[in-house]
Amino acid sequence: MNKIQSTSKYRLASLAVAVLTLVASQAQAQVAKPYFEFKKPKAVLSSLDVSVGDITPASQVFNASGAYVMGFEGISQYDLTALGKNAIPPDTIGAVGANQYMTTTNGVYGVYDKFTGVRTSRVTDTAFWAAAGQVGASGDSRVMYNSTANRWIAMSFGANVKDLQIAVSDTSDALGSWKSTKFEGYAGMGFGGTADYPTLALDRNAVYIGTNNFAPATAGGANSFRGTTLNVIPLNSLFSAAPSTENMTRFFTPYDGAPGAINADRGFAIQGVNSNKAGSSGKVLATSLFNADTMTYKVNGLLPNSATAASLSASVGIGEKGFESPSDAHQPSVAIAANRNIVAAGDERTSSSIYEANGRIYMVKTVDPTVNGVADESRIRYTVLDANTNAILDQGDIGQAGYDYYQGSIAVNDAGQVVIGYNRSGLDALTGKISFMGQSFSTGVDGHLISKSGELLLKESLTDDYHNGSVFGQASVGRQRWGDYSSVSVDPTDSSKFYLIGEFAREYNNDAGGHPGGSGGSRWGTWVAVIDANVAAVPEPSTWLMLVCGMSAVGFVANRRRRNEGSAS
Template identity: 60%
Template structure:
């Protein structure tokens, strides 16, 4: 058993959470029977009186790190469109002049200079206009700066299918073309290509899915494995419209015992020499992993193959428990679902380093893999690894003993500047669910240091959010939050980052300005712009760590131990 020594930079400002490395990897116990199953998105009957006034955009003075903030689509909006779902699956991306927001229920477009809404429509109306029909969900969207076009993926009306839309130009309000393919055939009963992910590099588009199906027509939906779809870039971005020509599908069944992870994230890269990288959370261990897709080009992926898996073996962790918020501690306990340790948003490569982020509860284990200690708080973990050797360069746990940190995302520019967004909540007076941001920079050795303090982007309007429950009633059912957020890099200015996350609006009641409202809780989305040029370079380490809060650093040596399953 090995333990990494850590030197405290400042006992008052930095909490050091050092994990114990056992001789084998810590095993997850039947995750697919519990947290690994995402569960259905819930539709609430539409109420056409269920409308809310959009919050005014916030334009900050020049020189402010957060230069703009504005509200995206809300559950109030979606209810008026008769597409009232929880959770929203918050997602968005920045383009040349617009910001596009997608949720379960609506797609909307905003002027990125002012935050003014330019248009909104139901998700089904959008896909019908792009050539597809029926319901959909779990949308992801990105902007291809080389092609000056948007790309969007969601599962189709038949949830075994995936549909892809590509804009004709860089105007998201203009025309879109689409294509559809079978993401997962399953067992023939209720197959779902769930939780599709999306990534782009210079050769291909990567879409990963978690696959669910029923063993019989009346059976329960169970996790069956994963698929990585690799589509040549030229097949999707062309003059005639997207196709899946020369695509390669890599399907890994749970029954095979092979570990290719879940919630598979391709690595976004604008470097010609860095393509085909994948990062994922292990199926069987509390660990993250990587492998390469080799033998592909921008025109053909059919001859590609996957390399062996390398485990990063970061410091120990377990799944984080539910998040806290003030009223719930007194009345109903911890209820906010912080999801699990999956890499739920985009992974990026820059200058030969790969940056990923996920939610954990830092933990230590004994030599037999039994849990010794946990923090009992959700933390956001940033992992930096070497793209060539897969060695771990840096690891940072962002968290403290007063709050839960979850639903994180990041992006990185060519200068190694990293901007992260996440939700934070707790049981104290500052415990409302809030959408937060931070700025990090990468030093010459590839290590991260924090360049900004914690930036408040948007605080919830209630301290008692209940996902789908009525005002004054106890929370009922799984209190899902997210299920993801996103940070994207401005294609016109690499020092500007755009973040989207979720916050809680007021309850839908007359007393809160909604005559005839149903009384339900309501989610909303918030977009913020961060300018890293407005974040000063710290003159000394003492200045740097002053704004850290409780940030733990922990690393451990790589181990590549694989268990056999009968």
């Protein structure tokens, strides 16, 4: 067993960090990577930061031609405060269905017409879950659309963060009725547990929810990492007339430092592999607890009606290229130098969904690829695996010098077309604002990704100085949480269309930002963009004619220079 390199710059997080030692035997120990942060409770802003008044969603964008088809604003922090909520970060997730786009954030959910971007619903998370039959919600929501069943599935913390609740729509209409069920994710050590960072995936046999488990060892103590759980629920148990966790199986991997506590590296932030093909089921990927690698294993013995006979295979590392955990991302922040390197880019966990298509598995994560280097810049690492052998077919890092790339997400259709979305920022005063970016690829016969659209600017932040939790003109206060994730989904009615959602920084909550009497704090927003994977790159520089619509249509021409991101495999 190898220890993680002592020169690695994995940082301690501000909320809670568990630097634990796993003893695999009495004779030899393996040291786990510093665990990055306990993410609950979410940072809830004080009354000083309450926004003033409601807002109209930011303008919609329609392209006359080009790969970037449409863009519109999702839920923003202003929406939260208008409904009596306020939290950072948003935990940005969304999915496209037959006719709608649904997005969930910490505090408020939204539904939109997928063809026009017009918002048709905005409700608090507690109101949504109450209508589905549950009392309360505490964030970390995720939503997906099951294109086989033509129904939605959503997941969230319960009112108590030890519990997880799942809702399934009765029809393809997100505005219709939903039914729900709840189960205990992690009870803890007798002093309250948290089933943190729940993930969500589904295939033809099961729904997969992975959690990172935290609990204090004593009353009043700090939360420490206690291991992980992979919850496997038969698909038919949830997508039935009354959703339930009947015939569910749970694989708990403890982590308490005791001799022999863990005999396998099951990783953390466990992600099931999404697949809509019969015969492809039970595949799991997770970032290694101990090394700069990704672990893969499989849930065997699954049936659509039962997971009670399921078992886990041995976990094996894929052998990816070396990396370090990314540091905070840069932004221009010319006025306040202290705010130029504060945006939390996250860590190397696989935060977004993983997909299988045509015998290949596609995933992304955020890394600093300059091991022991000085560049101090994050990149989006994509990996394509052979779904049968787990051999790496392609691996590359999206990015360029002078910028940080982070909070990536990916999706692939049956034709092997791939779209990756992510945030980018840097110190450059002209192009360094936090921006939501995306690009499309095709998959070669050898499994290598071939850039098709080039880098597309989907939404640029409205300020170069995001520092939520403090006011305009002041240095940042506390850790500047960003993300914690984004998502890309394939349109079930037109598989060439990919819907992306990510975070951007809105205007300040002050007079200059159009909010007289506001507190002056920064505000986050979310942006939904549609990319047509059939449209190839145009000669550089590319000129797009965009029709920008608010309550009425306003046209303008936006020139953006396409940046091809070369990435070695």
